[in-house]
Amino acid sequence: MNKKIQNIAVMTSGGDSPGMNAAIRAVVRSCVFYNCTSVGIYRGYQGLIEGDFIHLDARSVKNIINKGGTFLKSARSKEFETKEGRQKAYDNLKNGNIDAMVVIGGDGTFTGANVFYQEYNFPIIGIPGTIDNDISGTDYTIGYDTALNTVVEAIDKIRDTANSHNRLFLVEVMGRNAGDIALNAGIGAGAEEILIPEEDLGKERLIKSLAKSKQSGKTSSIVVVSEGDQIGKNILELADYIRENLDAYEVKVTVLGHLQRGGSPSCYDRVLASRLGVKAVEALLEGKKDLMIGVQSNKIAEVPFKEAISGENELDLELLRIADIISI
């Protein structure tokens, strides 16, 4: 183990996700285990620039494994995108005697970490935390499983009322440019149609398919729409298009929004966060840097930041075929 690293900082950055607290807890307790000290940085890179730090010990992270959000708070820092902002960040790390840093977040967080490493050669390890599951080199990101369960629970409720009134509901889910939440929650909730950015099947096909399922005896329908889907300008315009071209149902729209980011993390997310947190500290102590700790086929993987942010995150489109067959 590399003895030079004695004081490790941890932060959460970008959109929060359930399980971030569990990851912070694992990082802090691993530091204690390996006789290092740890520092929490509030509000991600913005707090780093402002020197908003707190000393953390094993008891500072008690009773948080079950809590949604992040007690260190999160932010998207515009200032860190500037050279001056990064210089302030580096000065604060040096003044705080911080030797290395664990950043928990998504692609924006890792892009910042990679730039910072290139400029200052400062050891940073990333942990993927985002509900979007849009990071390359890891099968899962912390928070994704919880978000899926939240979405499925919400759609189950929508289905009750949709069915009582013979209505069609368009349900918009998050994911930015990735369809992972829509596709998996859509299958899990038994949606009739799933619209994702990775596959544009066209508005005409949607109308034909909805008409066909209505003729086959369906009395209500759920269409899950990923927020990044390109089929309509937005979900309200898509609803209007369906109203104009299909008179089989009364059409309603529900945008699930930020409720998908909250809530107590699932057991899967807590375990994932704990595994990645421990490995992140161990990787730093072994002298590793400029990489993300992810999970591939349930094994821990070390993925260079460059690869993690490459955008080459393959969605399993076979799931669309499955969805098509079972929504008949």
Ligand code: F6P
């Ligand atoms: O990246 C997580 C995410 O929730 C996306 O799914 C969504 O597009 C975005 O963040 C929303 O960002 P904000 O909370 O800044 O509105």
